Structures are given as structure tokens and as C-alpha cells.
Amino acid sequence: MSSGFPIPVSVLTGFLGAGKTTLLNRLLRDPALADTAVIINEFGEVAIDHLLVEQASDGIIQLSDGCLCCTVRGELVDTLADLVDRLQTGRIARLARVVIETTGLADPAPVLQSIMAHPALVQAFRLDGVITLVDAVNANATLDAHVEAVKQVAVADRIVLTKADLVTDPRDVETLRARLRQINPGAELLEAGDKRTDVAALFDCGLYNPATKSAEVQRWLGEEAAHDHHHGDHDHDDHGHDHDSDHRHDSRVRSYSLVHDGPVPFSAIEMFLDLLRSAHGERLLRMKGVIELLEDPARPLVVHGVQKILHPPARLPSWPDGQRGTRLVLITLDMPEDYVRRLFAAFTNRPSIDTPDRAALENNPLAIAGR
Numbered sequence: 001m002s003s004g005f006p007i008p009v010s011v012l013t014g015f016l017g018a019g020k021t022t023l024l025n026r027l028l029r030d031p032a033l034a035d036t037a038v039i040i041n042e043f044g045e046v047a048i049d050h051l052l053v054e055q056a057s058d059g060i061i062q063l064s065d066g067c068l069c070c071t072v073r074g075e076l077v078d079t080l081a082d083l084v085d086r087l088q089t090g091r092i093a094r095l096a097r098v099v100i101e102t103t104g105l106a107d108p109a110p111v112l113q114s115i116m117a118h119p120a121l122v123q124a125f126r127l128d129g130v131i132t133l134v135d136a137v138n139a140n141a142t143l144d145a146h147v148e149a150v151k152q153v154a155v156a157d158r159i160v161l162t163k164a165d166l167v168t169d170p171r172d173v174e175t176l177r178a179r180l181r182q183i184n185p186g187a188e189l190l191e192a193g194d195k196r197t198d199v200a201a202l203f204d205c206g207l208y209n210p211a212t213k214s215a216e217v218q219r220w221l222g223e224e225a226a227h228d229h230h231h232g233d234h235d236h237d238d239h240g241h242d243h244d245s246d247h248r249h250d251s252r253v254r255s256y257s258l259v260h261d262g263p264v265p266f267s268a269i270e271m272f273l274d275l276l277r278s279a280h281g282e283r284l285l286r287m288k289g290v291i292e293l294l295e296d297p298a299r300p301l302v303v304h305g306v307q308k309i310l311h312p313p314a315r316l317p318s319w320p321d322g323q324r325g326t327r328l329v330l331i332t333l334d335m336p337e338d339y340v341r342r343l344f345a346a347f348t349n350r351p352s353i354d355t356p357d358r359a360a361l362e363n364n365p366l367a368i369a370g371r
């Protein structure tokens, strides 16, 4: 494949009517998004019709500013594969970026998985990040009612609050921000109405940016460290209202970091990640981390995963903050944290009491109870 690959893919998600199309229309006016293909993952209306100048017969639409727009007909992977084919056969001159707008209340994980798990697409595309829009007026009710909405927040790299202008009491926005922080401490929290919520703020949020050979590691690790906690089962908001934990899907979401000072053999980390994903894939909403490998401790290995899918690990040329060590950040849904911690300890050779050591685990991975 030529040097333009892998092409960054951003997923724009958010509840029904959260303001995805509105934000996308604003962003597409920025020349920085030239040569971007927008894939709208739904049938029916073309949402950005006022930008259209020409509709190609095959469903891919060339916009006046050079962007491409298509609605998914059939499988998303087919649409992405078709874009690669067009690029390689010269039917598209350039393709710098893909933005996938998902439908309202969808679980974004299958979209991410369809890209990251596809053997051919993974060569052509890399997941840049998930941008989740949250409607400040309706978010609390939606988060209470739909676990998909909580997942959308949990997998985000950027959370954009929309319609804050319609909320009369600013304290309600602050309460919502705290709730979103609780679900996903690592994501940057922005407001749609803020001029700074631009292309630069929303894109290129991968852990590893091949263009600059740098990582966002420092920022999200710092955030996570500051927020490392269990999410309480019994929260109350600023107005003193207790939430019924049965309706609080976000109490099922936890984020925590796993830290190991010192290098870890590649085989150990590989086995740890394999076991975690095979045993708990659906519950592992998001994982990001840097790993100090025994085999090459000077160059951190960056891992990035969504559910069972692990993005191909990238190498950084050096440690971004000078601090070595293995640090993984997990966002999980209904996953026994204790099991994960003990598994990690076993593979990093720090068995806790009653936990079999790594050699025993490699022979019998089920030896850790509590799954």
C-alpha cells in the first residue's frame, strides 16, 4: 500500500438528535477537512444535502469542497473497502480521513470492531478516535435509560457537550460534566458552542500519531491517575438527589489503571491481554496503555483496544514523559476488577496471596477464580 495509508478513521456518535450532523456540517467548512470522506451509517436522507453539488450514480457523493459523502448500503466494511479500491484505481484522487457518523442510539463498539477486526481494512485504516456528542438537555434521562448511551460515553476519546445553551441552570451542566467524567475520566470534555471545539481539537486523538511520532499518553494517563477510582454504587448529585442504582447504568462502568514498574516480557503481556479479551471481551469497553517491554525497554509499546479487538500495537521512539513502566487504563462494564488486577499481577510476576504464579497460569489459565 502507498504512503497515504493507514487513513485515520474517526467515529462520530451520540444519542438521537444530539447534534452530530450540526457539528459535522460546521467542521466540514474547515479546509483542514479537505479530502475527507463522510460515511453516514444509516439509510434514508442524506444529512448534509445543502453541501452537495453532484450525486454520483454509485452512491458516493462529491461535495463542493472536495469531501466525499456516502451512506452505508449494506456493510460498513464494504463501503470502506470500496473507498480503498477507488483510491487505488485513481477514481478518488486523495483520501486524507474518514468520518463515520453512526445512527442515534447505536452501540459504537460493533462499528469500531468492524474496522479494527477486518484483516484487509486494518492495513488501510487506523482508528483515530471516537467523538461522542452528549445532549446537555436530555443526557441524564438517556444515560439512565440506555446502557448504549453509557457505552458511547465510555468509549469516547472526545466528549462534546451540545445544547448547553438551552440549559437554564448552569449547575445542571456542571453535574452532567461530573457524571460524564465519572464514566470516562480520560476523554477530553468539550462544548459544541465553543469556538475551540474545532478540527484540531476533535481529530488526531489517537494514542499514537504516526505523523508526529508522539502520543497522547501523557494527557490521558495524567487524567486517569487523578481520577483512578471505583465508581460508587450510590451517587448523589449536587441537588442532593440520590439516584436509584438500578437505573444508573454508569455505576456498572468502572475505569481504573493497572501499573507495573519495570519491564515485562512481550509473551507475558500478550498472554494477559489474550486472556482478558477472551474471558471478558464484551465487558472491556476500552483499553489504552503503554508497555515497557523487556525486549526493548527504551521504546514504549502503545496498545489500544475496544472490546475483543486490539489495534495493531505501535512503537514510540522514546518515553513521552521520561517515565518508564507499564500503565494500562481500562474502562469496563460489569467486569470484576479484582479478577483483572490479580490476572495482571500474575503476569507481571507479582502474585497476590492465593493467586497462582505466571507459570501455573500459562498451564491453566482458568486457575484464577472470580471470572
Ligand SMILES: Nc1nc2c(ncn2[C@@H]2O[C@H](COP(=O)(O)OP(=O)(O)OP(=O)(O)O)[C@@H](O)[C@H]2O)c(=O)[nH]1
Residues within 6 Å of the ligand: 014, 015, 016, 017, 018, 019, 020, 021, 022, 023, 103, 104, 162, 163, 164, 165, 166, 192, 193
Ligand atoms: N440550541 C442548540 N441546538 C442544537 C445544538 N446542536 C444541535 N442542535 C439542534 O438539535 C437538532 C438535532 O441536531 P442534529 O445535528 O440533526 O442531530 P443528530 O445527532 O445528527 O440527529 P440524528 O442523526 O437524528 O441522531 C437540530 O434542530 C439542531 O439545530 C446546540 O448546541 N444548541
